[in-house]
Amino acid sequence: MTQAVNTPRYGNAFQARIFWTYAPKLLSSTTAVRRVGFESGPRGFDDVWVEYDPSRGPLDQFGRRLQVERFQCKWHVGNGTFTHVDLTDPNYSGATTTSLLQRARDAYLSDQADGFASRIRLMTNHRIHLDDVLHKLVEQQHHTLKLDEFFQGSTKQSKYWLAREAWRQHLKVDEAELRAFCERLALTSVSESLDDFRLRMDEALHFYGLKPSEPGTSSTIYDQLPYDWLAQGRNEFDAKSFREACGDDKLFADQAPPPAKVFGVKSFEHGFDRLEARCDEVLSFLPEFSDRYLKPEFTWDKDLLPKLTAFIRSAGQREQRLRLAMDTHLTLAFAAGTVLDTKSGKIVEIEQRTRGGSAIWAADDAPVDTNWPGWTFSEFDMGTNGPEVAVAVSITRTTEQQVRAFLQGQPNIGRLVVAGLTGSASQCAVLNGTHADQLADRLANHLKDVRSIAGLAARPALHLFMAAPYSVAFFLGRHIKVLRPVTLYEFDFEGERGGGYVSSLTMAAGS
Structure with a gap:
């Protein structure tokens, strides 16, 4: 009984918190958001929609400006997965006659008729099943489908053909119509918890001058307020109407934060x-x-x-x-x-x-604390007599094993410096901007000393492998004058390029 009661409540909170991550942007003239809607628009993908300035909207996967994004928000109390077949089954979304895929295409056709370049996005905490054809078809930049792969070939026994045919028959369209619709479809599986979405909502509220939710409470007025406004017939907002609604409910902070570019x-x-x-x-x-x-x-x-x-x-x-x-x-x-x-x-x-x-x-956001995690450095002779130095930076995850694998067959690299923090690698190891800047400064100074020990007339090249917050990478880059010459590497997390490191950018001495 408890779970049955909580399911709609959590789903409503999820939808409301998505709304509040976008709506406060209406209060600033510098954002691209022009209108935001809640429970309005094409049925089925009407949970939240965002309309952008046509000249500044986000780019889609083809580099075209989006004017509208429509969100269908599906929150499930338990872990779960979905498949391409589930999207054609009305029961999966709790409907009786119309599937999520049909709702999505109806929204797409409505926007096409109105001349809007839109994206139709399903947002859910369910994940695509690992064995389903969609799993490798959803690209990570936009969460849209890799159309060239999905529509390749016509072998009637291929998994792509079977999936396309199932969707095509379900929607009663030809392949050209299906592809045009799939260009606009996005499937987003979120990993954040409802508490994470509340934090994100609070950041948006604070940034645009609204009161964040009350800390230390299990519920917030922001989860209910969009539904109250909906009952009053207020569910589509531009800058003026949203400011008025927030004023009516006394949501503005006593002192708004100064605007920042x-x-x-x-x-x-x-x-x-x-x-x-x-x-x-x-x-x-x-x-x-x-x-x-x-x-x-x-x-x-x-x-x-x-x-x-x-x-x-x-x-x-x-x-x-x-x-x-x-x-x-x-x-x-x-x-x-x-x-x-x-x-x-x-x-x-x-x-x-x-x-x-x-x-x-x-770099100046907190006073320095001597108890913050600091560097531990280890140095290894790679047995090649090469003059160059590899640096394995392990903050968010350990990198030494993967770097050693890469260094096999690299005769010019004679030394390996492993830089880790006291304690284990963690996504939370760096605590603030001052800490990130301090770590970057100390790492740069250590690498300067490492290269000076070599006693060579010219600086030996550095090869930099990092697993770190991008703030640390940014602050480290500010020390480029003592780091050149340096080559950076990116790790192939997707495993499509061999699953190891691939060189990216080289900055030569004096460049």
């Missing part, structure tokens, strides 16, 4: 927290990547670095203290730091994603 850089995309929705300017490298992999026609040094340098330098010229939001590979976070190096005189705030949402980190 936020610059975003991304090479991949968060499931629903897109940088365009909350940043003043965004540099997107999504067209240069396929999932987490750089496309073969692009290079880190000739294509990505010049664009990043120009963007960060322009931001630094206009702002003495600036904020960066980065959904990027560690290589790009490090490279951003090289532009705003320690001689630039700039104070940089980093929006650091954490397990509970995100936090604003800066």
